[in-house]
Amino acid sequence: MRDDKVIAPALLDWYDRHARVLPWRVPPGGPPADPYRVWLSEVMLQQTTVAAVKAYFQRFTELWPTVQDLAAAPDAQVMAEWAGLGYYARARNLLACARQVAAEGGFPTTRTGLRALPGIGPYTSAAIAAIAHDAPETVVDGNVERVVARLFAVNTPLPRAKPGLTALAETLTPQERPGDYAQAMMDLGATICTPRNPACAICPLVDPCDARAEGIAAELPRKAPKQPKPTRQGTVWVARSGDAILFEERPTKGLLGGTLAFPSTSWDGRDLPPPGPADWQEIGQVRHVFTHFTLTLTVLLGDLTGNPQRGHLVRLDRIDRDALPGLMRKVWDVAQAEIAA
DNA sequence: TTCCAGGAAG
DNA sequence: CTTCCTGGAA
Known part of the structure; x- marks a missing residue:
């Protein structure tokens, strides 16, 4: 023994x-x-x-x-x-x-x-x-x-x-x-x-x-087999107004709670309208893996032609990529590439 | 590209 | 038991 x-x-x-x-x-x-x-x-x-x-x-x-x-x-x-x-x-x-x-x-x-x-x-x-x-x-x-x-x-x-x-x-x-x-x-x-x-x-x-x-x-240790991850879809809007971009704070509860984000649909099937009037152009997609699902977001870019319905504008030179969660960094990188082109 | 490791809250 | 992210390894 x-x-x-x-x-x-x-x-x-x-x-x-x-x-x-x-x-x-x-x-x-x-x-x-x-x-x-x-x-x-x-x-x-x-x-x-x-x-x-x-x-x-x-x-x-x-x-x-x-x-x-x-x-x-x-x-x-x-x-x-x-x-x-x-x-x-x-x-x-x-x-x-x-x-x-x-x-x-x-x-x-x-x-x-x-x-x-x-x-x-x-x-x-x-x-x-x-x-x-x-x-x-x-x-x-x-x-x-x-x-x-x-x-x-x-x-x-x-x-x-x-x-x-x-x-x-x-x-x-x-x-x-x-x-x-x-x-x-x-x-x-x-x-x-x-x-x-x-x-x-x-x-x-x-x-x-x-x-x-x-x-x-x-x-060892042995592990119970894991369930497959569902995929969810959504749309995210990068809204320009002059030299500023529209951001919003996500609700404090739930996914990415309390973080800075581009306005988007809710990702759980509920459709939200665009944050304001613009001629939206699809510029790409981002894929992000969360614990319990994979998210694919379609990125739309547009210049606001009226007042935004939600969020607040941040001047381009004040945008701090490092202050964004990983998913939103990917969105920003797609938008940056498009704006530069 | 996919797989996997890694604690708390409700 | 489900909801919460990311980066490093395979």
Whole structure:
């Protein structure tokens, strides 16, 4: 019978030598990390890769070094700085959370207290408690699910396996250095125990790993088959008026909520009229893949011949491509190419 | 070109 | 259980 007690010490020993160096990280065994920086990085890392987050984290901490600074920022500036990172509800929750924390004089120190804040769920609450306060909380992200599924050779497919994997993960969390341990688990998943070709030959946990023993490490965790994505259609209007272009804020709830956009139909079958009178010309199409559907938008360009029905005009030299979400950047690029031609 | 990884909210 | 995006790998 395997002794699970060897797992945490072996992993911590590996982490002391191989911890990833990241802008929001404190070295192994170092002083506790700043809760604000841990929180900001973890929220950005929700559903986002480390590589994509780095530049955004640098920029945010430069603009807003403390949670009080962020709390005082205007909504539109935060949305613009977040543009391109995706899942824009995170940005709205980020600001709501910052304001609540600033009003309360600082971050809660317990997982339960953190869990009550906007945008902080089971993963992020455990991560902040463990990393910033060295609390013995069990952090379970996609990396940890994979490592644990392999260590215990769990064949149940995700997402059904999740509660069991969490329970198994909890049995491994040490009382010593739980913060470093949490980061070590995630580093192991990100660099050694990878989804496709796990580097078992250099893994510090190769010895106790059941999946490795059974030769099924690369097949775990198993996943339920996924449904095909439907395709949706829509129309987007790039409306010119002299040296200005028509934009509008999307409603705060729903897809691309609160972001800056070109006026468009609703994409769910409901037809909306053009934002104003113009001789609309079709100039191309853009394709964009969301989590649950693929969207094809037909791009129309036109010069307004009357007052727009909605939105507001932005002068060409004031348009900031980087303040647009990915889909609207594609639309803008199509329009730019046409305007230049 | 398609496939896939990656948490929270309602 | 459904709704939320993007970029990097295959």
